[in-house]
Amino acid sequence: MRAHEFMRRDLTSVELDTTVAHVIYLLHQSGLASLPVVDEDGRVVGIISERDLIRALLPGYVDMLHSTAFLPSLDQLGRKLREIGGKRIAEFMVREVIAARPDDTDLHLADLMIRKGLKQIPVLDDENRLVGVVRRIDLLHRLQR
């Protein structure tokens, strides 16, 4: 089966100058784990995920040590979040977009998700415009049928 046959046709996305606070609001509202970032022509130029936002909040040593054991409390993260809440998402997004095409197979998408550890993959047309998204649960739901 091809991506366009089972992708979620939800084009929820953000722009480069969308604030961090608004992205958190949108992720919460939409129930998505990440959002495509689009330019003025609607082309996907980045992805912002829960993981990218968490990484932006954590002190650098956490990434280095692969541990949060030295974090005194979550208050520090809350303060940091308030500091960056008004900043543009362009500062925090990942610019290397791992995406699928509408004609890609379900097997190809599953392979991408497993190899890259992705919760969802945007589906783009020939001009890199968003046409849908495939989540892990969409694949599982499809397999169950």
Added chain:
Amino acid sequence: MILTVTLNPTLDKFYWVDALPLSLDQPEEAILIRATKSLTSAGGKGINVSTVLACHGVETVALGFLAGHTGQIILQDLLSRGVTANFVWMPGENRTNVTVIAKGREYHPLLIHEEGPPVSEEAMGIFLRKYERMVRRAEYVVLGGAIPLGCHPDCYRTLVHIAHAAGARVVVHAGGEPLAHTIAEGPFLVKPDVRAELQLGGMPVRTAEEIVCAGKKAVEQGVGACLISHHVTGDILVTRDGVWEFEARVPLTTFKNLVGADDALVGGLLVALLRGEGLVEAVRYGMAAAVATAEIEEKLCGDEAAIRRELDQVAVRQRGEG
């Protein structure tokens, strides 16, 4: 691709009951009405048009504002029906519109409509940028329904202007002031919503003669075509080339649910236009879609075979005065 705009989406909730009380004026007692059946679906004029289009395999993207848990249900319902969704999320809760249909009184349902959440300037700004991006890919744009609190009354005029600049044709499926503001922009077709006020551009549209008069004035002012419902089974189309009357020869007793029939008409006519049919024949197909929709309990009929069966019932006559 056809882009539809629903600034004030709704969750449509339908209840079928055996009977409604003759009077609700009994303050001493609660009134319990048991529903024999209920249905829920995403709604609002633009959304309904998108649903009809998706059923016909036409690529369509629905735009507008979603809010709260109701917004999430609306989104899930739309996605499950094959409509591509590109909404702006905002605080609050989308409205729920309730329709109570009593046995034997299907064409006089009881309607309870909520107002919907207000739209902030910030949310409108996000919407406009989305709209500008999407309209470049659209062949037709449908602007549907009432304008929510917070939106300027002439915002449909802005949307028509942007669509024209992008080379798209616009169908305005709305009523009152929002529609009146768009006329100067010369949209491709207007389908006035005359449920609330029987007027178009300040002119009454109660009789066939009044409809023709108001339609001709709108066309003189730049509108490509004006399509107005005359009564439950009749519509009048006014263009520069003439005036056509459409009549569906079906008894009212066959109707089970009239909500959505108007939107099926617009969706159906767009399907036919995309197939290359002329406007008059397209309206005829739209009317067949509206009749097929009214004859089922589900809000919208997307079954092409059922629509084609109704085509023979829709008569078209060009009015003599041209």
